[in-house]
Amino acid sequence: MPARVHAIIVARPGSSARAQLLRTLDALRAQTTPPSAITLVMCGDAAGVRESETVAGLVEGIIEARHGTSFADAVELARPRVAEDASLWLLAHDTAPHPRALERLVGSLERSPSAAIIAPKLVQVDDDREIVSLGVSMTALGRSVELAAGELDQGQHDGRDEALGADIRGLLIRSEVRDDLRPDRALAGADEGLDLGVRARLGGGRVVLTPSARISVSPDGPAALPSGRSRSAFVTRLAQLHRRLSYAPTPALPLHWLALLPLALWRSITHLVGKRPEAVLPEWGAALTAMFRFGAIARSRRSIRSFRTSSWASITPLRVSRGELHRRLDDGHGSEGGALSELHFFSGGGAWAVLAALVVSVAAFTEMLAWPVLGGGALLPLRRTVEALWNDAAWGLRGVGVDLVGPADPFASVIAVxxxxxxxxxxxxxxxxxxxxxxxxxxxxxxxxTRVTDRAGLRIFAGVVWACAPTFLTALVDGRPTGVLVHLLLPWLFHTAVVAHRSWGAAGAASIVFAAVAACSPSLVPALLVLWVIALAITLGGARFRGAVRLLWLPFPAAALFAPLALWQQSHGSLIAVLADPGMIWAGPQASADAAGRLALAMGFPTVDLGGWLSVLPAPFGFWAGILLAPLAVLALMSAIAPRWRAGITLLVVALLGFATAFLAVGIAVSFAQGTPVAVWPGAGLSLAWIGVTGAALVTLDTMLTMPRIRLLGATVAAVAVVVSAAPALLSFHLAGDERVLTNGPDSTLPAYVAAQAAGEQPIGTLVLTPQNDGGLAAEVVWGASETLGAQTTMMSTATNIHGSDITDLSVDLLSARDFDAAGELGAEGISYVLLATTPRADDRAVALNSAAVAALNQRDGFVHAGTTDRGELWSLQEDASDRGSLTAGQHATARTVTTVQLVLLIAALLLSIPTRASRRAARAQSRIVGRAPDEPLVLPRHPDDAEMDAVAESRELHASDSASAAGSADGPAPEPTNEATDESEQEEKR
Structure with a gap:
């Protein structure tokens, strides 16, 4: 006698759901072996279905449940209506069985006495040739794995008759075990069929697959995973953790519970490395939820224990091994070894260009090879230990001033690295x-x-032009570390940011470089943000929403670095001070806001000496240096009408924003050097403009000048002109003599005696007093062995008010006739030395103030004259100074919070940027060129043998041409030329 079957259908309200439900009911009516009874559980308002004649004619009972009722809860509500001897068939409103599905499921149930669950083959509702699910297993760590999903059904899996579990949709549960095998409500809609299969196996039963029984399903029904990547990831991970705690042996349960949060941290790292940042929050949400579901875990373990008759070893043969899992996950995506995937850095001449530049650099800076420390300009020594470098990069006590507590400049992190x-x-x-x-x-x-052209020669052209940029060479010669670093980082920002919408790896790398560029030159941030908004608009305009999400990540690490400083400047000064140049503020040569300065900026030079040309040629002739950059500018402007005009115009916008930044920078003075206002360095804006001009010129050369000889001529003229414009700067290190800015050292900006006492970065304070030519006195406190580059802070360089403890009155009184315990007050601040520094280019007033200061300090009690040094006159306190102040408990908490947030975001960006095998395959599957026109021909790299083949072909063509000419002269006029490609450019495009 055939087994009785009671079908339970779980449905939700809605017009589309109602149509699917009617389709499912029609499919049940068409069954060759219809179910004995059908119960409908409506999770929501059931008034509409009660009025349906189809429902009334087939369904024996309708149960109305709350809207948010889960599939497992809905099945539980209908269970009391099922007869004792009836098997249970689990369906949803979107599961339409094929006509013989139930007949074949019941047949398998009768033929397999050991079968507790019979599972059908689930196929797509719109295409029944695509398998949705046919059996589920799990790894040794409990991860669920579909045995067949998303494949074209060719009968390749029909030979499999057993699995560890199956999708819960369409399962037929034997009547004898029906009350013991109930869907676990704590699984929240994921892995319910797998859990039923595991418990059936532990109870001595089996999950038998019946591929001939087919059921069409939709991806969004009541029994499917929730829609949305984050919600689906949360439910899937929660189910896995719940099963792990439910299946674990009792002695190991506390260890599994304690490992939930460390495991969440580790998996968050792997998600970031695997370019799945959207899974991080669901991971933590699932871990925290699973930790405190003590009642659900206890019920699940009790249910397993009450039905279990077999050991866990019975599960092992049906698990998925690690090797099999890797084979399933490796889809072979990507164009391994394809022509577009190779950079040809060595074969294309890039390595030789870099090596040649190294030779030029060694020749230009020969003496520097023997220098241990670089000085001059805006350069300062660095801390002597790595620990001190990173301390300067953290929120806390600053290395200048007295009791100055606050955020570090982001540039300090770059210096620490x-x-x-x-x-x-x-x-x-x-x-x-x-x-x-x-x-x-x-x-x-x-x-x-490489993001603009495939041609090896043009790539070398770009490298040479970028290295010979006037702003870069000026920063090198004048000793501006921020300008040098910005110019070195901008190409990598361009390389990664233009493809950040494609992958999380590129987005992570671009966000790190974005933060580094912003840290070295905050004045570039407005222009970079404008470009970021433009990139977002272009990406959204192409309906690439996932790409837009990746682009949204770009400024986050930079925002984390700048947020503490921005908040501090907002509350203590002006928010615009955040745009100040970091590091040492040096009033060196740079273009000003007058007509001559702006003319120099318009020509691409950050100083009025035009890269050293005005020191080589008289002024009327020196201005012709700007003409040398005209060929490059003309090529850049032509990109707006090139075949790849969209990329050309975008790069011209980059150049325009760079020039605008430079022009605005020279008019903004928010920093001070010894009381003198210093404008923002315009070279960073010119570096941004230079990358736009160079890129636009490449677009023209690559796509518009199609004739090889014309392209070669244009690139050669532009490159030679740029190299010639760079000659004075490259030679200035040798020709300037004593007037050159870069120097050997110093190891310390303080006298050697103080540096020796502060060895090991001891917090020894030195009051540095510098007489000014205007009759004033500059006072600052330096901690440690030297004033260092990483210890500088824009909190002091942009200050218009006193920050930290005020030592101005004490400094003035120290040199006055006022009688007070000067040594005691200095010692109370932790200051051990007083240095009367030598004033550069001192005039009479500075000399007079210096003499008066020496006399006053020599008469002070408690001071010992330590001698005359190359830094100035030095005095030390007779008594030991007090220890330097430390952070309060609240300040320690703030420091930990700021550091933790910054580290989390930076580490997340770093993990995202780490390439994986999958990310490399995905990158190789796309062209490196960004903005390539659809009809633009590819320029594939040529094999060395191609040259020989071309030579043979050309000789044959010449021979044929000579023969034709001879025949034409003998027999008549030469024939008309055909339409074949005989032009040299067309031959190259064909090759």
Whole structure:
């Protein structure tokens, strides 16, 4: 006698759901073996279905439940209506069984006495040739794995007759075990069929697959996973953790519980490395939820224990091994070894260009090879230990001023990274940076060019032009570390940001470089944000919403670095001070806001000496240096009408924003050097403009000048002109003599005696007093062995009010006739030394103030004259100074919070940027060129043998041409030329 079957249908209200329900009921009516009874559980208002004649004619009972009732809860509500001897068939309103589905399910149930659950083959409702699910298993760690899903049904899995579990939709549960195998409501809609299969296996039963029984399903029904990637990830992970706690042996249960949060942290890291940042929050949400579901875990474990008759070893044969899982996940995506996936850095000449730049750099800065520390301009030594470097990069006590507590400049983090590359002597890292700057610039320009052109020669052209930029060479010669670093970082920002919408790896890398560029030059942030908004608009305009989400991530690490400083400046001064140049503020040569300065900026030079040309040629002739950059500018302007005009116009917008930034920067003075206002360095804006001009010129050369000889001529003229314009700057290090800015050292800006006492970065305070030519006195406090680059802070360089403890009155009284315990007050502030620094280019008033200061300090009690040094006159206190102040408990808490938030975002960006095998395959599947026109021909790299083949072909063509000419002269006029491609440019495009 055939087994009785009671079908339970779980449905939700809605017009589309109603249509699907009627389709399901029609499919049940058409069954060759119809179910004995049908119960409908409506999760919501059931008034509409009660009025349906189809429902009334087939359904024996309708149960109305709350709207949010889960599939498992709905099945539980209908269970009392099922007869004792009836098997249970679990359906939803979107599951339409094929006509013989139930007949075949019941047949399998009768043929397999050991079968507790019979599972059908689920197929797509719109295409029954695509398998949705046929059996589910799990790994040793409990991860559920579909045995067949998303495949074209060719009968390849029909030989499998058993699985560990199956999708819960369409399961037929034997009547004898029906009350023991109930869907676990704590699973929240995921892995319910797998859990039923595991418990059936532990109870001595089996999950038998019946591929011939087919049921069409939709992806959004009551029994399917929730819609939305985050919600689906949360439910899936919660189900996995719940099953792990339910299945674990009792002694191991506390260990599993304690491991939930550490495991969530580890998996968050793997999600970021695997370019799945959207899974991080669901991971933590699932872990926290699973931790406190003690009642649900207890019920699940009790249910398993009451039905279990077999050991857990019975599960092992049906698990998925690690090797099999890797084979399932490896889809072979990507064009491995394809022509577009190769950079050809070595074969294309990029490596030779970098090597040549290194030779030029060594020749230009020969003496620098023997220098341990680089000085001059805006350069300062670095801290002597890596730990001190990173302390300067954290929120806390600053290395200048007295009791000045607050956020570090983001530039301090860049300096900490740079100094950590040479831990034995961090200051030597700046020497290496200067020597390697030219080859690094060529390398960055070459890689940035890979986003614009496939031609090896044009990539080398871009590297050379980028390294010879006037603003870059000026920053090198004048000793401006921020300008050098910005110019070296911008090509990498371009290289990663233009493809950030494609992958999380590129977005993560771009966000890190974006933060580094902003840290070195905050004045570039407005222009970069405008470009970011434009990129978002272009991406959204192309309906690439996932790409827009990736682009949204770009400014987050930079915002985390700048937020504490911005809040501090907003509450203590002016928010515009955030745009101030970091590091040492140096009133060196730079273009001003007058007509001559703006003319120099318009020509691409950040100083009025036009890259050293005015020191070589008289002024009327020196201004012709700007003409040398005209060929490059003309090529850039032509990109607006090139075949790839969209990319050309975008790059011209980049150039326009760079020039606008430079023009605005020279008119903004928010920093002070010894009381003198100093305008923002315009070179950073010119570097941004230079990358736009260079990129636009590449677009023209690559797509508009199609004839190879014309392209070669244009690139050669532009490159030679740029190289000639760079000659005075490259030669200035040798020709300037004593007037050159870069110097050997110093190791410390303080006298050697103080530096020795502060060895190991001891917090020894030195009051540095500098007489000014205007009759004033500059006072600052330096902590440690030297004033360092990473310890500088814009909180002091932009200050218009006193920050920290005020020492101005004490400094003035120290040199006056006032009788007071000066040594005691200095010692109370933690200051041990007083240095009367030598004034550069001192006039009479500064000399007079210096003499009076020496006399006053020599008469003060408690001071010992330590001698005359190359830094000035030094005095020390007779008594030991008090220890430097420390942070309060509240300040410690603020420091920990700020550091934690910044580290979390930076580490997240770093993990996202780490390439994986899958991300590399995905990147190789797309062209490196951004903005390529659809009808633009590809320029594939040529094999070395192609040259020989071309030579043979050309010789044959010449021979044929000579023969035709001879025949024509003998027999008549030569024939008309055909339409075949004989032009050299067309031959190249064909090749």
């Amino acid at each position: 740079l100094g950590s590359l040479w831990p034995a002597g961090p200051s030597f890292a700046l020497v290496l940076l200067w020597i390697l700057a030219l080859p690094l610039a060529v390398l960055g320009g070459w890689f940035a060019a």
